[in-house]
Amino acid sequence: MKIIIAPDSFKDSLSAEGVAQAIAAGLAQVWPQAELVQCPMADGGEGTVESVLAACNGELRSQSVRGPLGAAVEARWGWLADSHTAIIEMAEASGLQLVPPGQRDACTSSTFGTGELIRAALDLGAQRIILAIGGSATNDGGAGAMQALGIQLLDAEEHALPPGGLALAKLAHINLEHLDPRLAQVCFEIAADVNNPLCGPHGASAIFGPQKGANPQQVQQLDAALGHFADHCAKVLPKDVRDEPGSGAAGGLGFAAKAFLGAQFRAGVEVVAELVGLDQAVRGADLVITGEGRFDAQTLRGKTPFGVARIAQQHGVPVIVIAGTLGEGYEQMYAHGVDAAFALPDGPMSLEQACSEAPRLLRERAADIARVWRVAARGR
Numbered sequence: 001m002k003i004i005i006a007p008d009s010f011k012d013s014l015s016a017e018g019v020a021q022a023i024a025a026g027l028a029q030v031w032p033q034a035e036l037v038q039c040p041m042a043d044g045g046e047g048t049v050e051s052v053l054a055a056c057n058g059e060l061r062s063q064s065v066r067g068p069l070g071a072a073v074e075a076r077w078g079w080l081a082d083s084h085t086a087i088i089e090m091a092e093a094s095g096l097q098l099v100p101p102g103q104r105d106a107c108t109s110s111t112f113g114t115g116e117l118i119r120a121a122l123d124l125g126a127q128r129i130i131l132a133i134g135g136s137a138t139n140d141g142g143a144g145a146m147q148a149l150g151i152q153l154l155d156a157e158e159h160a161l162p163p164g165g166l167a168l169a170k171l172a173h174i175n176l177e178h179l180d181p182r183l184a185q186v187c188f189e190i191a192a193d194v195n196n197p198l199c200g201p202h203g204a205s206a207i208f209g210p211q212k213g214a215n216p217q218q219v220q221q222l223d224a225a226l227g228h229f230a231d232h233c234a235k236v237l238p239k240d241v242r243d244e245p246g247s248g249a250a251g252g253l254g255f256a257a258k259a260f261l262g263a264q265f266r267a268g269v270e271v272v273a274e275l276v277g278l279d280q281a282v283r284g285a286d287l288v289i290t291g292e293g294r295f296d297a298q299t300l301r302g303k304t305p306f307g308v309a310r311i312a313q314q315h316g317v318p319v320i321v322i323a324g325t326l327g328e329g330y331e332q333m334y335a336h337g338v339d340a341a342f343a344l345p346d347g348p349m350s351l352e353q354a355c356s357e358a359p360r361l362l363r364e365r366a367a368d369i370a371r372v373w374r375v376a377a378r379g380r
Contacts, residue, residue, distance in 0.1 A: 001031060004281050004317075006039040007291040008304035009047040010324050013355040014362075016040035016051045022359045023289055023322065026366025030374060039276050041290070041304045044191035044268020045134025046097070049078040049089045055276035056080055058087070063120045065113035066148075068094045068137040069103065070163065077117050080275075085128040086121035087275075090114040090250055091135035094144075096212065099137045104213030106139040106205075106222060108164035111253050115148025122182045130271055131257055132191045133250035139209050140165040141198065141226045142256025150178040151260065165205075165251065166218070169225040174236050179260070188263035191271040193302040196248030198241075198255045199227045204248035212251070226252055233259050269307030279311050287373070288312040289366070291322040295341055297329025309337030322365050324354060342369065 005027075007019040014022070020038040027036055039055055042048040053060055059079040067073035078087035091097065093113030096104070114131075121129050138144070143153055144163055152175035153161045153168070161167045196202050205214065205222040214222060229252075230242040237259055241247055246265040247255035257263035273279065282288060290308040292299070299306050309319045313336070321333070321341040330341055344361040345354055354361070 002035040002037065002285045003027060004037050004039060004285045004288045006041045006278060006288060006308045007322070008041050008043060010293040010355070010358055013293070013324070013358045016042060016047055017054045018359070019291060019362060022362035023291075023366040026363035027370050029363070029367045030370035037281050037285075039278050039281055041269065041276070041278070041308060042132070042272050043134070043193045043302065043304045043307065044132045044271065045193065046089065046091050046095070048132035048191065048268065048272060049076060049087050049092070051272060052087050052275045053078045061120075063117055065093045065116040066110070067098050067113055068109040069099060069105065070110070073098055073113065075113060075117055077121070079124060083128065084126055085130065086124070086126040087130045087132065088114065088117045088121065089132045090253060093117050094138050095135045096137040097135065104137060106209045106212035106214035106251070107166040107218055109138045109212065110140050110144030110163035111136070111138045111142055111250070112144035112148045112163060114253065115145035118145065118149060119180065122180060122186070126186055128187045128189070130189045130191055131253070131263065132268060133253050134192060134194070134268070136250035136253065137212055138165070138253070139205055139212055139214065139222050139251035141168060141229045141252030142250070142254070143168060143229060145253060146256050146260055149183065150180045151176060152178060165222045165225055167225075168229040169221070171229055171232050174232050176236060183261060188257060188261045189271060190246060190249065190254055190257050190263045190265045191268035192246060192249040192254065192265070193268050194249040195245035197243045197245070198230060198247040198252050199223055202248070204252045207248070208251060230255065267302040267307060269302060269304050273307055273311060278308065282312050282315050282317055285315070285317050288317050288319045289322060289369070290319060293324040294327050295321055295323035295325070295330045295333070296327025297332055299330070299333055300336065305333065305338065306336060309333065313337035320369055322362065324358070
């Protein structure tokens with residue numbers, strides 16, 4: 001029996017690799033002879049680098065860069081030497097987890113550090129750069145990252161703009177003369193699970209600004225500033241991409257990556273699945289087990305279980321989900337390749353308890369699934 005174990009991480013609890021290992025341990029209790037193939041997954045958010053490197057035997061690198069509020073942070077990124085591919089998780093350099101809740105400031109936070117990671121990849125000879133852009137603390141339209149790569153954003157007096165999205169309201173001129181020429185030789189891909197446009201009621205500022213510290217007035221100001229930035233970009237670039245799906249991802253980093261780097265937008269789970277070889281692994285499998293911390297209607301927007309189920313469905317392989325919790329609308333996934341879903345808790349417990357006991361709960365739930373499967377097989 002061949003079983004593919006392809007979960008996402010359980011936030012604040014276990015990495016995707018840790019989840020896969022726990023599930024495998026539970027299955028092995030019932031099926032000691034089964035072929036258990038672990039494929040840790042991600043959807044473009046936190047954990048993407050870790051999942052890819054675990055499956056591809058890549059190299060984890062580290063770089064000191066400017067964090068979202070200017071202080072230096074140590075940011076990890078992935079390197080696949082054989083294909084000269086860099087996997088950059090922008091949350092490592094510009095992520096929300098780097099800023100304490102009381103200090104979050106969507107108006108001044110910057111993606112400059114993410115640009116520094118791109119520069120580090122160029123120094124290593126990257127030919128392909130995958131930008132995983134979930135979990136940002138920023139709302140600067142990717143302006144900071146572009147400044148790190150040589151673009152000059154100037155005000156009416158030809159002074160460089162300070163960091164942050166609000167400063168873009170004073171943008172008067174974009175100078176591309178010093179843009180790093182090596183960028184033209186690199187294929188960029190955006191891996192994300194967000195398809196919002198840059199501006200408007202569904203844009204970066206309106207939807208994600210509040211969680212990054214913006215009040216209602218600042219949301220309006222930031223939205224206008226990003227629109228002003230896009231207006232100036234349209235003057236120096238051949239195409240205006242502000243309304244394209246994904247341009248609002250990571251506070252507008254998706255916009256800048258598309259506009260200045262020619263990046264192609266792809267669902268994060270599809271990129272990760274390709275890198276870890278999930279499609280090939282699923283061929284000939286008897287069962288796929290996937291999972292995430294919260295399994296609900298939002299999973300349909302391109303999160304890991306959705307992407308895994310689509311691949312399994314193409315090969316006629318059943319899919320079972322193990323989740324921290326089953327939220328509203330999770331049943332909708334039954335029409336998209338998922339055959340059954342189970343929550344971890346075995347009784348009333350707090351979130352903290354569930355997180356701390358996740359390895360045990362995953363093992364037990366996986367073993368329970370194997371026992372039920374075994375009983376069903378006897379009745380055939």
